[in-house]
Amino acid sequence: xxxxxxxxxxxxxxxxxxxxxxxxxxxxxxxxxxxxxxxxxxxxxxxxxxxxxxxxxxxxxxxxxxxxxxxxxxxxxxxxxxxxxxxxxxxxxxxxxxxxxxxxxxxxxxxxxxxxxxxxxxxxxxxxxxxxxxxxxxxxxxxxxxxxxxxxxxxxxxxxxxxxxxxxxxxxxxxxxxxxxxxxxxxxxxxxxxxxxxxxxxxxxxxxxxxxxxxxxxxxxxxxxxxxxxxxxxxxxxxxxxxxxxxxxxxxxxxxxxxxxxxxxxxxxxxxxxxxxxxxxxxxxxxxxxxxxxxxxxxxxxxxxxxxxxxxxxxxxxxxxxxxxxxxxxxxxxxxxxxxxxxxxxxxxxxxxxxxxxxxxxxxxxxxxxxxxxxxxxxxxxxxxxxxxxxxxxxxxxxxxxxxxxxxxxxxxxxxxxxxxxxxxxxxxxxxxxxxxxxxxxxxxxxxxxxxxxxxxxxxxxxxxxxxxxxxxxxxxxxxxxxxxxxxxxxxxxxxxxxxxxxxxxxxxxxxxxxxxxxxxxxxxxxxxxxxxxxxxxxxxxxxxxxxxxxxxxxxxxxxxxxxxxxxxxxxxxxxxxxxxxxxxxxxxxxxxxxxxxxxxxxxxxxxxxxxxxxxxxxxxxxxxxxxxxxxxxxxxxxxxxxxxxxxxxxxxxxxxxxxxxxxxxxxxxxxxxxxxxxxxxxxxxxxxxxxxxxxxxxxxxxxxxxxxxxxxxxxxxxxxxxxxxxxxxxxxxxxxxxxxxxxxxxxxxxxxxxxxxxxxxxxxxxxxxxxxxxxxxxxxxxxxxxxxxxxxxxxxxxxxxxxxxxxxxxxxxxxxxxxxxxxxxxxxxxxxxxxxxx
Numbered sequence: 001x002x003x004x005x006x007x008x009x010x011x012x013x014x015x016x017x018x019x020x021x022x023x024x025x026x027x028x029x030x031x032x033x034x035x036x037x038x039x040x041x042x043x044x045x046x047x048x049x050x051x052x053x054x055x056x057x058x059x060x061x062x063x064x065x066x067x068x069x070x071x072x073x074x075x076x077x078x079x080x081x082x083x084x085x086x087x088x089x090x091x092x093x094x095x096x097x098x099x100x101x102x103x104x105x106x107x108x109x110x111x112x113x114x115x116x117x118x119x120x121x122x123x124x125x126x127x128x129x130x131x132x133x134x135x136x137x138x139x140x141x142x143x144x145x146x147x148x149x150x151x152x153x154x155x156x157x158x159x160x161x162x163x164x165x166x167x168x169x170x171x172x173x174x175x176x177x178x179x180x181x182x183x184x185x186x187x188x189x190x191x192x193x194x195x196x197x198x199x200x201x202x203x204x205x206x207x208x209x210x211x212x213x214x215x216x217x218x219x220x221x222x223x224x225x226x227x228x229x230x231x232x233x234x235x236x237x238x239x240x241x242x243x244x245x246x247x248x249x250x251x252x253x254x255x256x257x258x259x260x261x262x263x264x265x266x267x268x269x270x271x272x273x274x275x276x277x278x279x280x281x282x283x284x285x286x287x288x289x290x291x292x293x294x295x296x297x298x299x300x301x302x303x304x305x306x307x308x309x310x311x312x313x314x315x316x317x318x319x320x321x322x323x324x325x326x327x328x329x330x331x332x333x334x335x336x337x338x339x340x341x342x343x344x345x346x347x348x349x350x351x352x353x354x355x356x357x358x359x360x361x362x363x364x365x366x367x368x369x370x371x372x373x374x375x376x377x378x379x380x381x382x383x384x385x386x387x388x389x390x391x392x393x394x395x396x397x398x399x400x401x402x403x404x405x406x407x408x409x410x411x412x413x414x415x416x417x418x419x420x421x422x423x424x425x426x427x428x429x430x431x432x433x434x435x436x437x438x439x440x441x442x443x444x445x446x447x448x449x450x451x452x453x454x455x456x457x458x459x460x461x462x463x464x465x466x467x468x469x470x471x472x473x474x475x476x477x478x479x480x481x482x483x484x485x486x487x488x489x490x491x492x493x494x495x496x497x498x499x500x501x502x503x504x505x506x507x508x509x510x511x512x513x514x515x516x517x518x519x520x521x522x523x524x525x526x527x528x529x530x531x532x533x534x535x536x537x538x539x540x541x542x543x544x545x546x547x548x549x550x551x552x553x554x555x556x557x558x559x560x561x562x563x564x565x566x567x568x569x570x571x572x573x574x575x576x577x578x579x580x581x582x583x584x585x586x587x588x589x590x591x592x593x594x595x596x597x598x599x600x601x602x603x604x605x606x607x608x609x610x611x612x613x614x615x616x617x618x619x620x621x622x623x624x625x626x627x628x629x630x631x632x633x634x635x636x637x638x639x640x641x642x643x644x645x646x647x648x649x650x651x652x653x654x655x656x657x658x659x660x661x662x663x664x665x666x667x668x669x670x671x672x673x674x675x676x677x678x679x680x681x682x683x684x685x686x687x688x689x690x691x692x693x694x695x696x697x698x699x700x701x702x703x704x705x706x707x708x709x710x711x712x713x714x715x716x717x718x719x720x721x722x723x724x725x726x727x728x729x730x731x732x733x734x735x736x737x738x739x740x741x742x743x744x745x746x747x748x749x750x751x752x753x754x755x756x757x758x759x760x761x762x763x764x765x766x767x768x769x770x771x772x773x774x775x776x777x778x779x780x781x782x783x784x785x786x787x788x789x790x791x792x793x794x795x796x797x798x799x800x801x802x803x804x805x806x807x808x809x810x811x812x813x814x815x816x817x818x819x820x821x822x823x824x825x826x827x828x829x830x831x832x833x834x835x836x837x838x839x
Contacts, residue, residue: 029056029090030077031064034120034132036440039823041118043076047087058105059098061131063091069206072133074123076105094133097401100126104418107452114451116748116814116831117441125441126416130394136209137177139193139202141168147201160184161192165201185558186793187755215398216287219260221271224281227252233279243270248279257283286402289395291383299371301378303343310337310344313483317345320459320481321352321423327450329430329475330463332485333494333723334694335658338463339369341485342426343376345461346407350377354423354458355406359445360656361434362386362411367633368658370409377407384410384417387632412437412445415452422458425449429655430462430471431687436836444834446471465694465725466687469736472729473743488698495665495696495703497721501712513600513608518666518706525664526615526645530701532664534609534648535692537672538601539564539622545572545583549592554584558794566624567603577793605668606648621649654692660699665692670709670717677788678838679741682716686728689720740780742834746807748814749835750800751787754828757796763825764798770820771802775813779804788838799838 030043046064048056056062060075065088072094100108100123108122115122124132141147147165154162167183168175180189196202223230230252237245247264260271260282274280306314313330320326332338346356360369362385374381382396382405399405401418408417412435415425427435427446435445446462453460462471462480475482488494500515514522525532545554545565554563556574563572563581571580586593602622609618619638626632632652639647640659647653647662673685689707697703709717719728737744752764764784771781783800790797804810811833818826 027056028079028082028087029060029062029075030079031062031073031090032076032120032123033064033066033071033073034124035071036118036121038118038818038826041112041120044073045079045087047089049089052090052093055093057098058102059100060093061095061099061127061133062093063208064088065091069135070208071135072208074099074120074127076119095131099128099131100418101420103456104416106455107416107448110451110455111441111443111448114447114811115441115443115833116811116818121440125413125443126418128394128397130390130397131211131215133211134209135206137204137206138174139164139168139177139180139189139204140174141165142200142203144169144173147173150199150201158192158195160187160189161196163187164189164192164196168202186795215394216289217284218287219268219271220257220283220285221251221260221263221275221280222257222283223251224275224278227255230279241270241273244273247271248274251280286395286398288399289389289391291388291392291396299368299375301375303347303376304340306340306344307337307487307489309483309485309487310341313341313485314344314348316481316483317341317424317459317461318348321345321349321354324423324457324459325453327453327460327462327474327480329467329471329480329482330461330485331467331472331475331482331725332463332465333488334465334691335488335492335494335698336465336485337489338428338485339372342428342461342463343372345424345426345459346377349424349459350380350406352423353421355419355421356408356424356426357414357417357419357422357449358407358409358426358428359412359414359435359449360409360428361432367636369656373407373409380406382408382417384408384414386411386413387629389629412443415445415448422452422456425453425458425460427460427462429464429691431464431466431468432655433684433836438837440830442830442832442835444836447834466690467725469683469729469732470743473733492697493702494723495693495705497693497705497707497723499712499717499721500706500708502708502710503712513605513668514612514666515706515708518708519612521664521704521706522609522613522616522646522666526613528663529645530663531639531642531645531647531659531661532666533653533662533692533695534605534646534666534668535650535653535688536600536602536605536648536668537650537688538599538669539575539603539624539650546596547587547590547592548594548596550587550590552587552589554588558791559789560791561789562599564599564601565597567607568624576789600669602648602650609646609648616646617644618646618648619644621647621652623650623652625649626652651688651692653695654688655694657695658698659695661701662695662699663697663701663703665696665703665705667692667705667707667709670707671711674711674714674716676838679736679739680836680838682714682735683728683732685714686716686720686732689717690723690725693720740803740805745803745805746810747801747803747835748810749832749838750802751830751832752784752798752800752828753795753830755795760796760798760828763828764800766821766825767800767817767829770817771800771813774816774820775802775804776806776809778806779810779813 027048028045029048030045032043033040056075058075062073062075063070064073070091104126108126112119112122147169151162151165163184167180193202193204230248234245234249243264247270250263251258260268264270271280275282316328330338330341349356382400384396400408408414427449430446437443449460474480500517505512522532554572556563556579559574559576561576563574565572565583572583573580602620606618606620609616619635621635638644670689674681693705696705715731750767752760754760768781768784775781779802781802784798787797787799802810
């Protein structure tokens, strides 16, 4: 949406606190329009109709006139002083309950400022998706015959307009904007639609869509008379109205308020009749859609005795609860009992009347985790994560906002949970890249948690066996309290790690999937009826398909990456845009018939295991195998029950799981991430190897890890094989310091994208120029350069990088540079503050 050409919607003012006595005067509401446009990223002042005075709060969700349209928005403040020009009144209230409070608004202002996005985009983080209202835009041809007649001239003079008209005609004359953009393969049709409207060929309409997950209500019944009178009425009703008598008798027996539908098998009519007679009072209460706990299992509600190291860690957290804010980094080897420290800290926070957020990477939100927290805090737990339906997530948010849950557990978005008495935030596996949001606003949940805890005087506990370089560095500098858990529970040994050098090994002219050593170890475990994990961070059967006669590789025409072959679906797939096509019988270039399926994915590993071991009962866990709702839990259940004895997967299996019968972990290829064009490649390899290896030997029997690699001397692999974090940190720390990478600097990455490479390069060069104009000497600007994935979905991509040890100078230069760019150029730039992925 652009502000250009719009009628003046209202007057822009900086939001201000509501003044004393505001209710005695005409109130003016300051509203952030729910739009991502930077051009209107400010508060607009509207008149509050007289009948609404006192009915609005910070966080109210309203409908406002904006130019010739009506749009939803959020109330962010109030004012008394009227501007010179006449104000337009609010149109409607879309939610009777505020969607956020002042504390959440302050946090969102920080998110918008730090991550350089519009405030409306930041506010969407705290607003439940189920209640948000979106304006649906639809385009229709005014006359199909006239549109067809105009096509030849449009094709000659305005190709994009012709494509828009063609897409509308193909759809019967009308399409919603999103569908039209899909039909145009992602191209923005706004300008073309405007021109077509001016020509009278197309008309556009906008309407407010209903909530995607509206709140549900239930009717509650309670006695309107005393119990003795009610019993008399039951006897009087038995013959002439037995259903009413049954309902009233059940209500008397309950002795409390009861949902009306449960009082009679004849529906709500008998209860309504009792209410009409004055015997029963009816009221409305929220009805929650609760997340299914099927498959979660059970866990002990009794806390085990903590060892000395755990007690020390818990004491540091408790001391913080008594004198917040504080940040505690718990560095514990895999299986050292970090979760018990978390649970103890939560118990202490709840005893102080405080509330808690527990963040876990989405992939670690396992049934085991939920079961342990649910057993300890039964009835006080809420779940917020992407595997819930939209209605379930909305109702969990409502439960939290209503104060019916004190412990919120979820993925990164749970950091914005509407808790009023926040005292503790737990971040499990704090090093995980999954805590970084990939879409706007591109926040990191760990950094948001640290800021929220600072603003609300809460304690943050971060735990990991492989802390991020940034967190470990901060602890070393004294910014965080550091505690070490160096031993596994009950003194169980860490698994023995063997590195298998795969260089020079060939079987039938190609590298083996399973080395001789790994086959032998697997056979031994199968003979003992033990379980094992096989890890490979690539899905599919073959990672590329190539003609053996001319060398032509099958690539996605829209993304310029190799297509992956999936044997189950018998299709080639692009893992970036989703393109699917059948594998070729002959080479498209030379017509040769020698088509080779090369590379390695999880499907191929599964096939190899089935062929090599009759006793193997493999099951696979990757993104393809877990697309259906409930599939993730079902796979874990099957493995936990022993029905499957070999779990094959990507990073989904690397962390957060505790299977006592797993005694062997095989890493099929430790090198898949080492050669990524990312300065964190070594760190991520070390973390993944350490985490996945830590799944072995967590029960009574010792574990073993076999790591297949073509880089046996790489420092990340050597350090992981020795469970030596300090050795890895020293090498990586020195490397980062020499090159000026985080934690010795902060970075902002700019991704410039468009279908036209010429346009992308022009915008990228303009960005570099204006960054140079605004950046002081201590800010380095690198680029422009093609992104490692230079084209995705037909979109050309270039990178620009700015970095500096002075974070304030870096952010100031970035804001000034972006503000100086033309609107069209700014829209082509995605800003990623503190990027975790350089792809």
